[in-house]
Amino acid sequence: MPDTAARDxxxxxxxFLETGAPPDGLFAPDVFCDFxxxxxxxxxxxxxxxxxxxxxxHPDTSRVPRSRFDPTATGFxxxxxxxxxADGESWYCRELFRADIADGSISQLAVYxxxxxxxxxxxxxxxxxxxxxx
Numbered sequence: 001m002p003d004t005a006a007r008d009x010x011x012x013x014x015x016f017l018e019t020g021a022p023p024d025g026l027f028a029p030d031v032f033c034d035f036x037x038x039x040x041x042x043x044x045x046x047x048x049x050x051x052x053x054x055x056x057x058h059p060d061t062s063r064v065p066r067s068r069f070d071p072t073a074t075g076f077x078x079x080x081x082x083x084x085x086a087d088g089e090s091w092y093c094r095e096l097f098r099a100d101i102a103d104g105s106i107s108q109l110a111v112y113x114x115x116x117x118x119x120x121x122x123x124x125x126x127x128x129x130x131x132x133x134x
Contacts, residue, residue: 006076009101010069017082018062022051028105035111050109057116060086066134075101092117 012023027047035042035053044053062084070077078097083090093116100108117125 003071005104006071006101007069009099009104009106010076010078013078013097013099013106014064014067014080016054017058017064017080020055020058020061022047025105027051028102028107031106031109033109033111035113037113038115058082058084060084072098075099075106090119090122092122 009026012026016022016026027050029047030045031047031050033044033050033053035044042053044050062082064080064082066081068079076099078099080095080097082093082095085091094114096112098110099106
């Protein structure tokens with residue numbers, strides 16, 4: 001997998017996270033997603049169901065202020081911090097995505113999420129922990 005093609009697809013994936021609208025060709029028609037939350041696991045098969053899975057958990061737009069991209073032999077790993085507002089509340093999470101690419105689209109996606117932190121949990125964490133890096 002050429003690094004530039006994987007990086008381009010990762011950028012399109014971030015755009016999907018931020019807008020909720022998948023760019024053309026982002027997902028293979030039969031894409032499979034295995035989504036792990038702190039105490040739950042969900043799966044979806046097919047582009048429509050994978051997009052619906054995302055919208056069920058994050059129906060609004062978001063921001064990805066920080067990300068890290070690492071190419072792999074079959075695609076990429078993407079680490080992101082995501083922020084969004086919903087129901088008058090600010091939210092935050094960290095996610096790790098491992099994507100396999102086939103024919104220029106994401107064919108398999110594994111998602112690992114910290115779970116959604118509301119403003120109170122973000123503040124509690126900031127009081128209790130001094131991070132060495134952000």
